Amino acid sequence: xxxxxxxxxxxxxxxxxxxxxxxxxxxxxxxxxxxxxxxxxxxxxxxxxxxxxxxxxxxxxxxxxxxxxxxxxxxxxxxxxxxxxxxxxxxxxxxxxxxxxxxxxxxxxxxxxxxxxxxxxxxxxxxxxxxxxxxxxxxxxxxxxxxxxxxxxxxxxxxxxxxxxxxxxxxxxxxxxxxxxxxxxxxxxxxxxxxxxxxxxxxxxxxxxxxxxxxxxxxxxxxxxxxxxxxxxxxxxxxxxxxxxxxxxxxxxxxxxxxxxxxxxxxxxxxxxxxxxxxxxxxxxxxxxxxxxxxxxxxxxxxxxxxxxxxxxxxxxxxxxxxxxxxxxxxxxxxxxxxxxxxxxxxxxxxxxxxxxxxxxxxxxxxxxxxxxxxxxxxxxxxxxxxxxxxxxxxxxxxxxxxxxxxxxxxxxxxxxxxxxxxxxxxxxxxxxxxxxxxxxxxxxxxxxxxxxxxxxxxxxxxxxxxxxxxxxx
Numbered sequence: 001x002x003x004x005x006x007x008x009x010x011x012x013x014x015x016x017x018x019x020x021x022x023x024x025x026x027x028x029x030x031x032x033x034x035x036x037x038x039x040x041x042x043x044x045x046x047x048x049x050x051x052x053x054x055x056x057x058x059x060x061x062x063x064x065x066x067x068x069x070x071x072x073x074x075x076x077x078x079x080x081x082x083x084x085x086x087x088x089x090x091x092x093x094x095x096x097x098x099x100x101x102x103x104x105x106x107x108x109x110x111x112x113x114x115x116x117x118x119x120x121x122x123x124x125x126x127x128x129x130x131x132x133x134x135x136x137x138x139x140x141x142x143x144x145x146x147x148x149x150x151x152x153x154x155x156x157x158x159x160x161x162x163x164x165x166x167x168x169x170x171x172x173x174x175x176x177x178x179x180x181x182x183x184x185x186x187x188x189x190x191x192x193x194x195x196x197x198x199x200x201x202x203x204x205x206x207x208x209x210x211x212x213x214x215x216x217x218x219x220x221x222x223x224x225x226x227x228x229x230x231x232x233x234x235x236x237x238x239x240x241x242x243x244x245x246x247x248x249x250x251x252x253x254x255x256x257x258x259x260x261x262x263x264x265x266x267x268x269x270x271x272x273x274x275x276x277x278x279x280x281x282x283x284x285x286x287x288x289x290x291x292x293x294x295x296x297x298x299x300x301x302x303x304x305x306x307x308x309x310x311x312x313x314x315x316x317x318x319x320x321x322x323x324x325x326x327x328x329x330x331x332x333x334x335x336x337x338x339x340x341x342x343x344x345x346x347x348x349x350x351x352x353x354x355x356x357x358x359x360x361x362x363x364x365x366x367x368x369x370x371x372x373x374x375x376x377x378x379x380x381x382x383x384x385x386x387x388x389x390x391x392x393x394x395x396x397x398x399x400x401x402x403x404x405x406x407x408x409x410x411x412x413x414x415x416x417x418x419x420x421x422x423x424x425x426x427x428x429x430x431x432x433x434x435x436x437x438x439x440x441x442x443x444x445x446x447x448x449x450x451x452x453x454x455x456x457x458x459x460x461x462x463x464x465x466x467x468x469x470x471x472x473x474x
Contacts, residue, residue: 013090020088023095027086032058032097033105034082036074049074051082051097059096060084072102079105110211114218118245121220126227127248133232135252136200139265141168143192143199143231145185148173152205152236152257159261164268165355170199175216176206182219189225189233198231201264204246205236205257217244226250236260272347285336292329299325422454440467 010018034051041047045064050057060082062070074080083101088094121127142160146153148171160167174188175181185204192202204226206214216222217237226233226249235250236257247253254260303321414420429437430450437449443462451458 012093016088016090016093020090023086023088029083029085030097031081031083033079034058035079036076039074039076047074059094060099061096062099062102066100070102072104074102081105110215114211114245117218117220118248121223121245121249126223131227132251135232135234135264137266139200140166141170141197141199142264143170143172143202144205145172145174145188145192145202146205146257147176150176150205150207152207155207155256155258156203156205156236156261159258160265162267163261163265164271167265168199170195177209177213177216181216182221185216185219186221186225189222189229193229193231200231202229202231202233203236203257203260203264204233204250205260206238207257208239208242214238214242214244217246222246223249234260234264285333285340288332288336289329292332296325296329419454428452440465 032051034053034057037050037052037057039047039049045067047062047067049060051060052058062074067073072080081103082097082099083103084097084099086095087098089096125131144153144156146156153171157169160169170192172188172192175184189202189204192199206217214237217235223245226235226246232251233249234252234254235244235247236254236259237244237246238256240255243253252263254263299321428451430452431437431442432448432450435442437443443449443465445462445465447462448459449462451460
């Protein structure tokens with residue numbers, strides 16, 4: 001009788017259920033990185049695909065209810081980080097990953113690195129509000145750090161054209177994307193800060209993009225360059241939802257590059273609202289004149305009363321007082337007109353008609369320069385074309401001469417070919433060992449030799465040999 005108990009024999013269903021329980025409990029929460037392959041989207045709304053790397057693959061599924069909530073959807077050939085749990089499909093005995101969240105590969109690492117740097121720079125005091133400089137209310141010189149080919153630069157220029165005409169713009173070009181961008185941006189900030197007449201405010205701008213595209217603005221070199229910059233910095237990087245560490249270090253953050261240009265300087269309409277209106281000035285002058293006139297009338301009445309009460313000897317004194325009063329009134333009017341004329345002179349260059357005329361003159365000058373440039377280019381290309389034609393003509397003549405020489409040499413070579421020699425009656429003689437016979441001394445009586453003609457060969461036997469005698473020897 002056996003003392004050991006035999007193991008229980010399990011059915012396939014029981015074994016599969018046990019494996020399913022162990023698998024799903026042991027892998028209730030997993031994250032895996034891999035490439036999407038064999039992605040299918042059936043009419044049910046679920047997503048089925050394979051997650052693979054260089055050595056292995058695993059089946060995965062995203063249920064329709066989860067697909068609707070996904071921020072990132074899988075794409076064929078894309079690399080992602082998949083979060084979910086393992087499940088066993090009992091009818092086939094195969095397991096698969098039930099995906100509940102998908103992140104682009106590298107995004108999680110970038111977010112973690114972003115938070116690490118943010119905390120590090122904050123501990124250094126780079127984001128403290130106490131160190132931030134005030135933005136000038138009415139700057140006359142604005143610096144811009146961005147790529148000269150970027151759309152953000154065009155947006156900034158477009159906004160600044162609506163600002164006062166006295167604005168002076170200086171571009172410090174820099175790369176705004178890629179591994180070389182941080183050093184380029186930091187160098188551009190230091191370079192524009194070291195100008196003999198530096199700008200009053202600096203715009204650091206770049207258009208929207210992914211976190212990877214804007215990563216250069218999270219670099220320590222860029223953030224430190226902003227902190228060390230003696231010029232107030234306004235950052236306009238990406239869209240309103242994009243926030244980089246450069247935004248925290250800047251003295252002011254704008255939602256977009258265009259918004260940065262709007263913030264740095266007030267528009268013409270706003271400046272006009274700040275200045276006293278001409279009508280208000282006229283009313284102020286009119287009221288002052290009325291008051292002066294009333295004062296004048298009062299004095300005149302008083303003078304008349306004095307004239308009535310006093311003798312004619314004081315009449316001259318009254319006339320002197322009236323003259324002094326007129327001079328004082330004229331002096332006050334002149335003093336009031338002086339700032340009005342000054343304002344008119346300042347507002348005159350801002351009139352749209354004058355600005356439009358200046359633009360027309362500028363465009364006319366550019367058109368003239370462009371026409372001259374095109375004429376110069378056409379003339380240059382015309383001369384080059386004539387020279388090319390002349391060289392082509394000379395090379396064609398040389399080619400014809402070479403062709404004629406080639407034809408002559410080909411004819412001579414053809415005359416020296418073996419077939420031509422055979423046609424003139426010559427033949428070639430070979431010994432029995434295949435050696436070409438060129439002298440009688442190579443022959444012996446009774447030997448055989450092969451005679452080759454143009455149309456065949458013949459074997460002959462040497463019956464006799466007659467050697468010719470050299471005339472010089474005889």
